Amino acid sequence: MSPTRIAIAGLGAIGKTLARRISDGTLPGLTLAAIASGDRAKAEAWLKSEGIACPVVDLADFPKLADLAVECAPASIIEEICVPMLKAGKKVMVLSCGALLPRPHLMELAKAHGGQIIVPTGALLGLDAVTAAAEGTIHSVKMTTRKPPVGLKGAPYLIEKGLDMDKVTTPTLVFSGTAREAAKGFPANVNVAAALSLAGIGPDRTTIDIWADPGVTRNCHSIEVDADSAKLTLAIENIPSENPKTGRITALSVIAALRKLNAPLRIGT
Numbered sequence: 001m002s003p004t005r006i007a008i009a010g011l012g013a014i015g016k017t018l019a020r021r022i023s024d025g026t027l028p029g030l031t032l033a034a035i036a037s038g039d040r041a042k043a044e045a046w047l048k049s050e051g052i053a054c055p056v057v058d059l060a061d062f063p064k065l066a067d068l069a070v071e072c073a074p075a076s077i078i079e080e081i082c083v084p085m086l087k088a089g090k091k092v093m094v095l096s097c098g099a100l101l102p103r104p105h106l107m108e109l110a111k112a113h114g115g116q117i118i119v120p121t122g123a124l125l126g127l128d129a130v131t132a133a134a135e136g137t138i139h140s141v142k143m144t145t146r147k148p149p150v151g152l153k154g155a156p157y158l159i160e161k162g163l164d165m166d167k168v169t170t171p172t173l174v175f176s177g178t179a180r181e182a183a184k185g186f187p188a189n190v191n192v193a194a195a196l197s198l199a200g201i202g203p204d205r206t207t208i209d210i211w212a213d214p215g216v217t218r219n220c221h222s223i224e225v226d227a228d229s230a231k232l233t234l235a236i237e238n239i240p241s242e243n244p245k246t247g248r249i250t251a252l253s254v255i256a257a258l259r260k261l262n263a264p265l266r267i268g269t
């Protein structure tokens with residue numbers, strides 16, 4: 001069987017970890033085929049320093065070079081990454097999944113051309129159980145996120161409300177609303193809420209409270225799901241990566257999902 005060719009869009013905290021792990025050959029049946037970066041020269045210099053041989057290309061070139069593209073770039077360029085791949089009937093693994101909520105046409109494009117959008121569990125946990133519960137009836141899904149203020153800095157919602165994260169000295173509830181509203185107001189901070197909503201009862205019935213908490217050093221998410229099959233109480237404390245907004249486990253979740261693509265034994269839903 002020929003190897004599955006993987007492209008990476010975005011060579012940041014997640015993309016660099018992926019590039020290292022795919023190129024070192026520890027993921028059977030996968031090869032690193034292409035990378036797209038916001039800064040081509042910087043990307044080429046980093047790849048050289050790591051001894052990774054991989055072309056840096058334009059996003060439009062992905063469909064001819066790769067079978068699956070991992071989107072780990074700013075949410076604002078999700079269309080540029082997904083549209084060419086999906087039109088070619090290929091797969092895209094999307095990390096900026098909050099940006100999927102206002103873009104149902106991307107799912108339609110996947111359906112029309114036989115492509116697929118894969119949202120990995122990412123910085124969260126329990127999406128296996130939530131998707132299983134969704135095959136029955138889920139009554140409610142509530143999430144609480146608690147991050148160090150620096151992990152929320154720059155969010156459009158905070159800027160709009162004039163909330164300065166440098167001035168937060170006590171735990172502060174900065175947002176309470178639906179996953180859809182959270183994805184819009186915090187596009188680089190709570191993709192996890194979007195993933196949870198897509199797994200369960202959708203972005204308008206999934207709710208989230210976001211706390212800026214100077215007392216925590218990790219990105220903490222807790223989830224309560226009430227369903228006719230089970231009651232779930234889930235919690236994760238993510239150690240930040242080189243990007244304080246992004247937990248280290250996110251790239252590992254992508255690697256685990258990629259490993260499952262061709263695995264002879266597949267664990268979990």
Ligand SMILES: NC(=O)C1=CN([C@@H]2O[C@H](COP(=O)(O)OP(=O)(O)OC[C@H]3O[C@@H](n4cnc5c(N)ncnc54)[C@H](O)[C@@H]3O)[C@@H](O)[C@H]2O)C=CC1
Nearest residue numbers: 010011012013014036037038072095096122123188191246
């Ligand atoms: N679903 C989940 O559980 C999680 C999702 N995320 C999301 O994943 C995405 C990536 O996260 P990080 O790696 O931490 O971000 P990052 O900011 O470290 O890296 C993003 C990279 O994209 C590059 N980029 C900018 N414009 C580009 C373009 N036109 N083409 C290609 N690359 C471009 C930037 O130069 C940067 O290196 C973010 O949207 C983040 O919010 C992060 C953590 C968890």
Ligand SMILES: O=C([O-])CC(=O)C(=O)O
Nearest residue numbers: 123190191192219246247
């Ligand atoms: O917890 C993390 O590490 C990242 C996070 O919330 C997200 O992007 O959704």
